[in-house]
Amino acid sequence: MAKGNVLKQKDKKKIKETTAKSKNSRSFSSLYAKVDRRKAKSISGAILLLLSIYLFIAFTSYLFSWKEDQDLIISTTFFNFIFSSPDIEVTNWLGKFGAWTAHLFMFKWFGIASFAFSFLLLITGVRLLLNIRILPLRKTYLVTFIGIIWFSTFLGLMTSRVNYLGGSFGYAIKEWLTSALGLFGAILLILVLLFVAVVALFNPDFKAIFQKYFPKKENSTSADKNNNAFAHSEEEDDLDEEEIDEEDLEEDEEYEVSFKDDNIDQDEQEDDEEDIEENEEENIEIDEEAESDDDFEVITKKEEQESPIVKPQSEIEENEADENEFSVEVPKNEKELTDKDLNKMVEDFGPYDPKLDLASYTPPTIDLLRKFESNQGGVTKEELEQNKDNIVNTLANYKIDIAKIKATIGPTVTLYEIVPAPGVRISKIKNLEDDIALSLAALGIRIIAPIPGKGTIGIEVPNSNPEIVSMRSLIASEKFQSSKAELPIVLGKTITNETFTFDLAKMPHLLVAGATGQGKSVGLNAILVSLLYKKHPSQVKFVLIDPKKVELTLFNKIERHFLAKLPGEEEAIITDTSKVVNTLNSLCIEMDERYDLLKLAQTRNIKEYNDKFVQRKLNPENGHRYMPYIVVLIDEFADLIMTAGKEVEHPIARLAQLARAIGIHLIVATQRPSVNVITGMIKANFPARIAFRVLSKIDSRTILDTSGADQLIGKGDMLISTGNEVIRLQCGFVDTPEVEAICDFIGNQRGYPEAMMLPEYVGEGAEGTTLDVDDELDEKFFDAAQIIVTHQQGSASLLQRKLKLGYNRAGRIVDQLEAHGIIGPFQGSKARDVLIPTDEALNQHLNEKGLR
Numbered sequence: 001m002a003k004g005n006v007l008k009q010k011d012k013k014k015i016k017e018t019t020a021k022s023k024n025s026r027s028f029s030s031l032y033a034k035v036d037r038r039k040a041k042s043i044s045g046a047i048l049l050l051l052s053i054y055l056f057i058a059f060t061s062y063l064f065s066w067k068e069d070q071d072l073i074i075s076t077t078f079f080n081f082i083f084s085s086p087d088i089e090v091t092n093w094l095g096k097f098g099a100w101t102a103h104l105f106m107f108k109w110f111g112i113a114s115f116a117f118s119f120l121l122l123i124t125g126v127r128l129l130l131n132i133r134i135l136p137l138r139k140t141y142l143v144t145f146i147g148i149i150w151f152s153t154f155l156g157l158m159t160s161r162v163n164y165l166g167g168s169f170g171y172a173i174k175e176w177l178t179s180a181l182g183l184f185g186a187i188l189l190i191l192v193l194l195f196v197a198v199v200a201l202f203n204p205d206f207k208a209i210f211q212k213y214f215p216k217k218e219n220s221t222s223a224d225k226n227n228n229a230f231a232h233s234e235e236e237d238d239l240d241e242e243e244i245d246e247e248d249l250e251e252d253e254e255y256e257v258s259f260k261d262d263n264i265d266q267d268e269q270e271d272d273e274e275d276i277e278e279n280e281e282e283n284i285e286i287d288e289e290a291e292s293d294d295d296f297e298v299i300t301k302k303e304e305q306e307s308p309i310v311k312p313q314s315e316i317e318e319n320e321a322d323e324n325e326f327s328v329e330v331p332k333n334e335k336e337l338t339d340k341d342l343n344k345m346v347e348d349f350g351p352y353d354p355k356l357d358l359a360s361y362t363p364p365t366i367d368l369l370r371k372f373e374s375n376q377g378g379v380t381k382e383e384l385e386q387n388k389d390n391i392v393n394t395l396a397n398y399k400i401d402i403a404k405i406k407a408t409i410g411p412t413v414t415l416y417e418i419v420p421a422p423g424v425r426i427s428k429i430k431n432l433e434d435d436i437a438l439s440l441a442a443l444g445i446r447i448i449a450p451i452p453g454k455g456t457i458g459i460e461v462p463n464s465n466p467e468i469v470s471m472r473s474l475i476a477s478e479k480f481q482s483s484k485a486e487l488p489i490v491l492g493k494t495i496t497n498e499t500f501t502f503d504l505a506k507m508p509h510l511l512v513a514g515a516t517g518q519g520k521s522v523g524l525n526a527i528l529v530s531l532l533y534k535k536h537p538s539q540v541k542f543v544l545i546d547p548k549k550v551e552l553t554l555f556n557k558i559e560r561h562f563l564a565k566l567p568g569e570e571e572a573i574i575t576d577t578s579k580v581v582n583t584l585n586s587l588c589i590e591m592d593e594r595y596d597l598l599k600l601a602q603t604r605n606i607k608e609y610n611d612k613f614v615q616r617k618l619n620p621e622n623g624h625r626y627m628p629y630i631v632v633l634i635d636e637f638a639d640l641i642m643t644a645g646k647e648v649e650h651p652i653a654r655l656a657q658l659a660r661a662i663g664i665h666l667i668v669a670t671q672r673p674s675v676n677v678i679t680g681m682i683k684a685n686f687p688a689r690i691a692f693r694v695l696s697k698i699d700s701r702t703i704l705d706t707s708g709a710d711q712l713i714g715k716g717d718m719l720i721s722t723g724n725e726v727i728r729l730q731c732g733f734v735d736t737p738e739v740e741a742i743c744d745f746i747g748n749q750r751g752y753p754e755a756m757m758l759p760e761y762v763g764e765g766a767e768g769t770t771l772d773v774d775d776e777l778d779e780k781f782f783d784a785a786q787i788i789v790t791h792q793q794g795s796a797s798l799l800q801r802k803l804k805l806g807y808n809r810a811g812r813i814v815d816q817l818e819a820h821g822i823i824g825p826f827q828g829s830k831a832r833d834v835l836i837p838t839d840e841a842l843n844q845h846l847n848e849k850g851l852r
């Protein structure tokens with residue numbers, strides 16, 4: 001029994017082994033076939049390349065040696081010439097065979113045009129051996145063969161006897177043509193044929209060529225201009241001739257091909273066909289009938305030809321009209337791409353690369369930032385000892401015993417960490433903060449009691465000789481360079497000399513305050529410089545608002561790379577309050593548009609959306625576009641609030657509340673962090689805050705919700721609060737000349753034709769109404785309700801479009817619609833629910849509510 005079992009197990013094992021073997025041998029054979037095919041390709045490619053070189057040398061040599069060699073070849077047969085006449089000596093560099101081959105091609109066949117054969121062998125050889133596609137093969141072959149025939153004939157016409165220019169072929173055709181048409185007629189005919197061939201093969205746009213060389217002197221209207229800096233066409237680039245080198249043009253061409261599906265020209269289509277053939281060779285099936293993907297519909301020229309033949313509407317109507325009034329409209333079926341096709345798009349063109357538009361862009365180099373001589377700052381041993389003694393004695397005066405004390409030296413301050421003796425209450429130390437600071441007789445002492453996460457008390461004492469933290473050291477830090485953040489920013493060094501980096505996209509906004517002269521502008525520059533060092537112009541855009549009119553002007557130079565502005569504005573950097581209001585409202589429109597696109601793409605945030613776009617799953621034809629992050633920087637917010645009040649506060653609060661998911665981030669800076677500037681509404685929406693030195697404890701509380709910023713020492717000494725903890729940093733120092741050098745470096749490179757255009761915003765002033773939500777109903781309220789119910793879509797942007805309203809007014813009407821139960825509450829990226837199903841129900845609802 002046991003024996004039988006063993007046998008069975010043995011059998012099973014055998015069977016397994018044999019199936020494994022047969023599987024292996026199958027996979028080996030297919031592998032072998034693959035390797036074999038690759039070998040065959042490489043070998044034939046190499047042979048063709050050698051042949052190409054051989055012909056080229058033979059032909060070139062023939063140009064010099066034909067006189068000597070021709071007599072020898074003509075006087076005998078091929079066999080005799082090559083094999084039986086050892087005494088014959090030819091001058092061709094490739095000997096008898098070379099002389100004979102060249103004679104055959106150049107004299108007997110097509111003349112000098114035969115060089116083209118060598119060219120064809122070259123591109124085919126390279127394709128097979130190296131798998132490099134120099135030109136689309138099929139089209140090149142066609143063009144080359146037509147070219148050979150045409151040139152041979154043309155040169156035949158130019159000569160009076162058979163020679164190596166036109167070859168015998170050219171001469172024979174010439175004889176025949178001239179006897180039939182005369183010399184002039186023959187020349188005319190072949191010129192006409194040339195024209196026909198060029199049109200048939202390349203279909204050039206003669207009008208465009210004409211206009212290029214004889215441009216009309218007309219200003220293009222602003223409507224003609226493409227609002228999106230990314231969608232600018234190659235032609236626009238062409239206009240920018242001075243700045244574009246050939247390499248860039250080539251790259252742009254590549255970009256155009258990979259992006260605009262409907263612009264795929266004949267060449268690429270042929271390439272596609274070739275690719276498909278190759279794929280077929282490799283047994284990759286492309287299932288035309290496979291399930292379709294709704295996200296992306298692309299019609300290439302070929303597909304349009306393939307779609308079912310639909311009679312023109314007029315034709316159908318004519319036929320049918322005789323009998324009755326019945327007309328049929330057959331909707332044209334647009335072909336949808338299958339998943340496989342879509343993946344193939346990515347395989348063929350690669351994922352969409354937003355950087356390709358400015359592929360040659362180089363980020364600023366590190367040497368543009370100043371190197372500080374090895375920092376002289378630091379703390380001497382004596383200083384440390386003295387401070388320690390001071391602290392111990394001062395605390396002893398207040399009867400606070402210390403168990404342990406430890407010093408950590410930072411760039412500008414040293415942290416003395418104290419472990420109090422058992423039984424000492426921390427609150428006691430906290431209460432004595434001011435007295436201790438006074439006793440230590442130093443500005444900038446900050447007491448942290450307790451240090452979060454530790455059971456110790458920290459006393460920060462400024463170093464007598466503070467170090468400058470150079471921006472260069474921060475940018476060069478590994479932490480920053482290896483950061484994978486969406487909007488990486490390196491701001492300074494912590495008290496333990498660690499580089500402090502953060503992701504602005506996660507913050508998601510920043511409030512910056514600091515009295516004048518304490519390092520706020522340097523800090524803002526550090527933020528901008530961090531982004532300039534890490535991001536490509538296609539990935540981030542800045543909206544710079546500078547009511548002080550001086551701080552940010554340097555950045556004007558990078559307008560065509562990194563800035564965004566309102567259409568029709570000359571300056572990208574906004575200094576005028578009324579324009580600030582328009583810009584902020586325009587950003588709100590951009591925000592709504594982005595939310596709509598996100599919804600359409602079924603994505604939750606800009607990152608997912610852009611990832612999907614890069615994977616070519618979102619069709620630009622449907623309005624999708626690669627979304628750059630937008631960083632809005634407002635320097636001196638107090639000025640704005642004072643002059644424009646609610647008009648700026650509202651859109652800022654809205655942006656701050658909602659813009660996070662769609663990649664608009666605000667950095668709002670102010671010298672005066674008082675409560676009427678940083679209102680509750682603003683504060684609530686800016687969890688991340690930075691404070692440079694401020695003048696009072698109250699200011700510190702306004703900005704950070706805690707004191708401490710009033711105890712800073714200035715010159716870039718700062719506190720950053722990210723909601724749960726406050727960190728003291730020494731801000732990186734970047735001087736104006738450095739920022740200037742960086743902007744020059746970027747500005748001198750080729751940029752987009754213009755700054756990124758924000759959506760147009762028509763101010764409400766023109767409508768002459770200022771509405772309040774709580775006031776009576778807006779006069780467009782009923783129209784708006786109707787539209788919302790008809791479209792069953794509760795979005796302010798719909799109202800803006802349909803009723804041509806400004807952003808704020810549409811927003812207020814939406815609020816009123818919600819208040820009167822027509823739409824549901826705000827739901828982030830989703831549109832609000834419409835609570836009334838039909839027009840009749842709406843009328844009834846309005847009547848019931850006594851609204852009309």
Ligand SMILES: Nc1ncnc2c1ncn2[C@@H]1O[C@H](COP(=O)(O)OP(=O)(O)OP(=O)(O)O)[C@@H](O)[C@H]1O
Pocket residue numbers: 468469514515516517518519520521522523671715716717730731732733734
């Ligand atoms: N991080 C820093 N490291 C060293 N020195 C600094 C730093 N930041 C600022 N400073 C010094 O402080 C000076 C004032 O800085 P900054 O111009 O940034 O002040 P500000 O707060 O922007 O003033 P204002 O609001 O008047 O423009 C600088 O010229 C520089 O000398």
